[in-house]
Amino acid sequence: MKLTDVATSADLLTTPTPALLLDRARLERNIARMSAHVARLGVRLRPHIKTHKCPTIARLQTAGQFGGITISTLAEGFAFAAAGFDDLLYAVPIEPGKFERVCRLARQVRRLAVITDDPAIPPGLAAAAQEAGIHLDVLIEIDCGDGRTGLPWDATDRIGDVARAIAASASLALAGLLTHAGHAYAARTTDERQTIARLECDRLRQVADELERKGFPIACISIGSTPTITALDTPLPPKVEVRPGNYVFFDAFQAQCGVCTFDDCALTVLTAVVHRSDDRIVVDAGAIALSKDIGAPDFFPRSGYGLVGDLEGCPLGLRVAAVSQEHGKIPLPDATWRSRFPVGTRLRIAVNHSCLTAAQHADYLVVTDGRIHDRWPMARGW
Structure with a gap:
């Protein structure tokens, strides 16, 4: 082999x-396979470009898609904005030291979304956005089992506190929920990855349903990693976005x-x-x-x-x-x-x-x- x-x-x-x-042939084959897979799932593909950090590769990934990408650093954001990408999701929890740069980046793109799991963050972020004259979408990060960042998926009251803090400002909008099932990387079989992927979807749907009962519409459920997305085999609700990244190259x-x-x-x-x-x-x-x-x-x-x-x-x-x-x-x-x-x-x-x-x-x-x-x-x- x-x-x-x-x-x-x-x-x-x-x-x-x-x-x-x-190897360009393998790159293009991997991209085509994932594009076909997400089409079968009926979801939107927002590829995570941290794997490659290369605008040329991102153009191949987003061809035929809606054009949104996921970034992991603000340097990536500025570089990809300069390359013409205008719908960015910064998928690392925002902290006050980055408010000014986030607002500068938001001026250069059509849409910038950030994430948080802390109700103390939205007021300061909203003030910075208002002063800069920009609008930011904010997603609440949920922990569905990975244990890295995000609120526990069943921490209903704490999740509600974050939602209220976001919704309280005219310069912020509650754009949805986001999770990362990083524990799928420890799964040993396709069945185990599939179980984790389904729980990832189900838990975010439960959180979304609870927030909507409280009057907070949830337009987007953002999930995904290469192991979980490749394991899914049944269609998902159209409000779901997936963020695989490693699939462009794969690795040992x-x-x-x-x-x-x-x-x-x-x-x-x-x-x-x-x-x-x-x-x-x-x-x-x-x-x-x-x-x-x-x-x-x-x-x-x-x-x-x-x-x-x-x-x-x-x-x-x-x-x-x-x-x-x-x-x-x-x-x-x-x-x-x-x-x-x-x-x-x-x-x-x-x-x-x-x-x-x-x-x-x-x-x-x-x-x-x-x-x-x-x-x-x-x-x-x-």
Whole structure:
């Protein structure tokens, strides 16, 4: 099984390493598959662009969709607004230190939505919005089991307090509810992911029904992650928006968990051997190039910091077992392997977590038919 479809190319032999390689055919296949899937579900796709931070990729994702995107940093927001995206959801709880920047961003787009789970936030946010002469949509974040941020889905009174605080200002509008079922990443089977996804939907519907009984209309229920959205198989109410992100690239973690296959993984890091000995080789892709995500050890104990393939993408049965800042250590089964990896040998690392790995780089080298044909920059910073 190949990790990529890229054949040996002079481009890959001479490209400075480490470098982030993107297989365009796989990227486009992943995007088309998700677009078809959400159409079957009958929902709106608001892709989370934190995975790639690249306007070119976001245009591919939103083609044929309504055009909205999800961001995780305000730097992404300003970069994507400058690229022509005008319907943004900032899906990190807003805090007072960002009010001024949020208001500046809101002036540059048609719609900006933010999230909160704290009734103390809307009054200050409303004052900042009123002073700036802008309007903000606000979604209440609900915790449906992940335990990261958001109010517990059954904390009815506290959720009502946040809704009242938002509705009290003319410069804010209660736009809906949002949740992230991050605990789906620990699920071991499709059935388990499907159960979590259905609970995600059901719990937000219950919250929405309770708020509407109290007189707070809920126009949008925002759910999603790649594992939960891919697991859903029945249509959802039209007010639902989904926010998967990782699906554009997938990665070794998702493949090991069964969300995708290795043939779906579109992102690899090109690296060169800089040292060899009888028991290991060392490459120039370390923590800065790969990230320090150790993958899915519960599913695949030997995942390490990435799975090693040759220049054609064929897996070698090796892993990056340890990383320092600029070095990746790859153990060899025995001394006979040493001769296979002279210094300068190019290898491809299938990354554990494509979102974190991509964030380590400034751009993608886009590969089609075995050759690098383009360079796509990405937004950086917070």
